[in-house]
Amino acid sequence: xxxxxxxxxxxxDLLRRAEAAPDRMPLSVSGTRLPGGPxxxxxxxxxxxxxxxxxxxxxxxxxxxxxxxxxxxxxxEAAQRQLVxxxxxxxxxxxxxxxxxxxHRSLLKNGRADAILDSLHPSFDTAAEAIAAxxxxxxx
Numbered sequence: 001x002x003x004x005x006x007x008x009x010x011x012x013d014l015l016r017r018a019e020a021a022p023d024r025m026p027l028s029v030s031g032t033r034l035p036g037g038p039x040x041x042x043x044x045x046x047x048x049x050x051x052x053x054x055x056x057x058x059x060x061x062x063x064x065x066x067x068x069x070x071x072x073x074x075x076x077e078a079a080q081r082q083l084v085x086x087x088x089x090x091x092x093x094x095x096x097x098x099x100x101x102x103x104h105r106s107l108l109k110n111g112r113a114d115a116i117l118d119s120l121h122p123s124f125d126t127a128a129e130a131i132a133a134x135x136x137x138x139x140x
Contacts, residue, residue, distance in 0.1 A: 053078030 057074050060066040107113040
């Protein structure tokens with residue numbers, strides 16, 4: 001089954017599974033850029049990215065190169081990556097509000113909001129006059 005909890009062990013394995021079940025493949029198995037949006041990655045790529053720090057630790061252990069110093073360095077690197085990933089996710093979730101607040105502040109600065117409203121007065125006055133004229137024509 002393609003959508004299992006395991007990650008394919010090689011690109012060839014992924015291709016074999018894709019050929020065997022093309023109707024069950026995700027829309028993209030590689031990073032794609034959605035129109036106007038950030039780069040998205042497939043579930044396989046996301047899973048592989050999260051396993052890299054664990055894999056580095058396991059690889060070092062198997063190679064006999066894992067001591068306290070090496071383990072501390074690998075854990076520190078993994079923790080930093082996780083902190084950055086968490087911050088990016090939080091920033092993405094809160095960015096719309098931050099941009100709207102910045103836009104609001106810029107409108108209030110130097111009377112920019114008043115200038116926009118003043119530019120609408122002629123159109124508003126014309127529409128108000130048309131409504132008043134229509135009310136005069138309609139019998140009460």
